[in-house]
Ligand SMILES: Nc1nc2c(ncn2[C@@H]2O[C@H](COP(=O)(O)OP(=O)(O)OP(=O)(O)O)[C@@H](O)[C@H]2O)c(=O)[nH]1
């Protein structure tokens with residue numbers, strides 16, 4: 578999905594005053610991505626090798642991040658991560674991989690299928706799209722371009738840790754992101770926990786929710 582060229586490098590850095598933060602953040606853009614992808618990094622404070630910086634790798638979710646849709650947990654996770662890295666310094670790597678890489682329109686098609694009973698992964702497959710089309714290698718390359726070799730990663734997703742390690746980064750700690758259950762995202766979170774092995778601490782009401790099997 579990321580389709581990176583071997584030479585991802587910093588393109589531009591600009592200071593962004595941030596609502597609710599003591600100091601400005603720095604927005605960093607990059608060159609070297611295929612297909613004009615516009616992944617970026619927000620840096621809060623200074624980054625040092627020791628202690629290893631706190632990093633959130635966040636996949637774009639227009640509905641959740643921008644409009645705080647309750648169908649997923651993305652908006653709450655992003656807000657929490659922003660508060661964490663703003664408090665102690667760190668990075669948000671924002672990947673333009675909407676809908677786990679299938680794009681907004683296909684995600685909305687997948688939402689329709691979920692309303693008809695499919696789980697979030699089966700819905701993608703029904704559309705002949707990957708269950709999870711993301712590739713976190715581009716995140717690793719951006720971090721390497723910033724001189725980051727060791728990091729503490731804010732995530733509940735074991736796949737992110739695995740891909741960063743495969744790309745040569747040293748994930749020295751995992752900081753869990755919150756489990757933000759709503760009345761509307763229970764089946765989604767349940768599917769992530771059961772079918773994608775995310776480390777989620779779900780309330781019993783959520784665990785008991787039925788996830789429709791993939792056909
Ligand atoms: N295709 C599809 N994508 C979704 C759906 N709900 C959320 N997403 C996308 O999923 C991505 C977020 O992935 P998640 O699996 O929720 O979380 P994660 O970032 O991998 O894991 P954490 O680091 O623990 O938050 C974003 O790109 C969302 O747009 C859905 O029902 N279908």
Ligand SMILES: [Zn+2]
Pocket residue numbers: 638640641642649650651652
């Ligand atoms: Zn979302």
